[in-house]
Amino acid sequence: MSTFQDQIKELEDQIKRTKINKATEKHVGLLKAKIARLKREQQDRLMGGGSGGGDGYDVKKSGDSSVALIGLPSVGKSTLLNQLINQKISQVGSYAFTTLEAIPGIMSYEGASIQIIDLPGIISGASKGKGQGKRVLGVARGADLLLIVLDVFSALHHFELIINELSYVGIRLNQEAPDVVIKKTNRGGIGIASLKILTKIDDSTIKSIMNEYRLINANITIRSDISDDQLIDVLEGNRVYIPAFIVLNKIDLVSDLELREVKEKLNMKNIGISAESGKNIDELKKIIFNYLSLIRIYLKPYGMEADFEEPLIIRNGADVGDVCDKLHNSFRKEFHYARVWGKSVKHSGQKVSIKHKMEDGDVLTIVRKTN
Ligand SMILES: Nc1nc2c(ncn2[C@@H]2O[C@H](COP(=O)(O)OP(=O)(O)OP(=O)(O)O)[C@@H](O)[C@H]2O)c(=O)[nH]1
Ligand SMILES: [Mg+2]
Structure with a gap:
């Protein structure tokens, strides 16, 4: 497993060392495609070996939409679930890993029944199977909305960790699915029809990335201004595009000024709440309803x-x-x-x-x- 890890790291370092400009664009695109392939192989190996234990918890979908609570241990996910659904169904504890399985509940709002799923805490390496991580992320993949629950004291560091873990299992947050259609042909090389002006990728990079995926003869129709990462996402398949926002919990423990400082550093929409006292819970419910459109x-x-x-x-x-x-x-x-x-x-x-x-x-x- 470490060999995958080493190879990925080596390629990522190469990208970091490269000055990205027109001349290196194609090279970087290729490196990214190679990384994506290695990550996929690593994931396949993990799945095959059964080390993650299944593809997720067996949560039956119910209600009009489902929302998953994702975050590190002890940030207050279970306290939040209980608040949102107005019942104490998930155990709360001052120690890490209180919750050991996915616990669904139903939140009623404006005539809608919205399923909220409390999950065990994830830790660094979750996407590679650490601490039930794969099962937790498996549930996250199926949700209509993700609430990233952060403890106001470790918000920035945890946020980055969570984003990385989600990204590793193919979850793309707050992104439209790129509108790209690829059809294999028998001959004629790569034909590119872009119906939008492409500002982030050029034809030769597109071709070489497609070649990296063994596509030699194919027509590609592009209807959004995609980046090299997005083209790789399309070629890899298996990506899910989910809206998400941050819930900053335990704001009862900090001053307004401290809270503002944390909020300013987060580059995703967020709301500060106290799951314990119930502060801003009604606002949060409204946001959930609106996000689910x-x-x-x-x-x-x-x-x-x-x-x-x-x-x-x-x-x-x-x-x-x-x-x-x-x-x-x-x-x-x-x-x-x-x-x-x-x-x-x-x-x-x-x-x-x-x-x-x-x-x-x-x-x-x-x-x-x-x-
Ligand atoms: N001060 C304060 N404490 C809170 C708040 N929300 C939760 N807690 C406390 O934080 C601890 C962890 O809460 P849980 O709800 O069990 O956290 P969790 O994220 O579900 O934890 P795991 O299941 O272990 O992943 C408990 O002692 C809660 O009482 C809050 O808004 N303010
Ligand atoms: Mg819990």
Whole structure:
């Protein structure tokens, strides 16, 4: 295992020693691709050897969205879970590794049921299997939102550690998935069609990175201004793109000035809270709800009044078909047409297809073929 580690370190040092400019761009891109390959091989080895123990805890997804609490031991994750869901289901302790498995709970907010998953603390080397780390990170990979929980006293150092561990298992935070499509061909070399001006990578770097992945004949269509790292992410596959923000806990123990100093140094959106006293918990709930970009749909059964009491909660960007799937697994098959009142249509009661995109507050009638 150390040989992987040594090789990766050696390549990373080479990048550090290289002055990055137009002339070295391609070389650096290649080094990065090599590092990515070594990391993948290292991960494969770990998985195969079973040293991490499975791919995550067996947490059943429930609710409209799931949020994972990730952080080092004793920062207050379990205290926070209990606050958010208003129940004491996860044990709190003043010693490290109190929590030994994933503990899910449901937070109710604005008609939405949001699953919050408390996790064991992670430590440096978690991504390589240390202290149940792989299982913890496995759950994090499946979440719709990550709350990075930091103790206000060690926030900066811990933040960096967590970012590294997450990145190692292919989790990309607060990044759009790069819009890149690659199709293998039989001949003709690498054909590049960029529909955006590329400011971070040039054609020759693209080609050599693709060659590093044994792609000699292929067409690549690029619709976002990608970097070399993002191209490698696409080639590696297996990346997940998850929104995240920082929860700075235990602010009851510091002055406002101390808190401000820490906040200024963090380069990710954050909120200071006290999980123990409940300070800023309501604000945090609101932030969670907003980050998940959930929308409310009011269902109006055919020929009846709309139900404005209990909206159906679904993710932003969902279409009528997604609503059907949420209601019953027969709805999509039996779908005839739908009518919508609200922001997503021009006319009230407009007839729409199953592909129609919904917006927050829309009223929806689904008409089934059997009706
Ligand atoms: N002062 C203060 N103490 C807190 C706060 N939140 C948690 N604690 C204390 O910090 C200790 C650790 O809390 P836990 O909630 O068990 O921490 P954890 O992150 O779940 O720890 P592990 O399960 O070991 O990873 C406990 O003694 C808590 O009482 C807070 O906001 N302020
Ligand atoms: Mg805990």
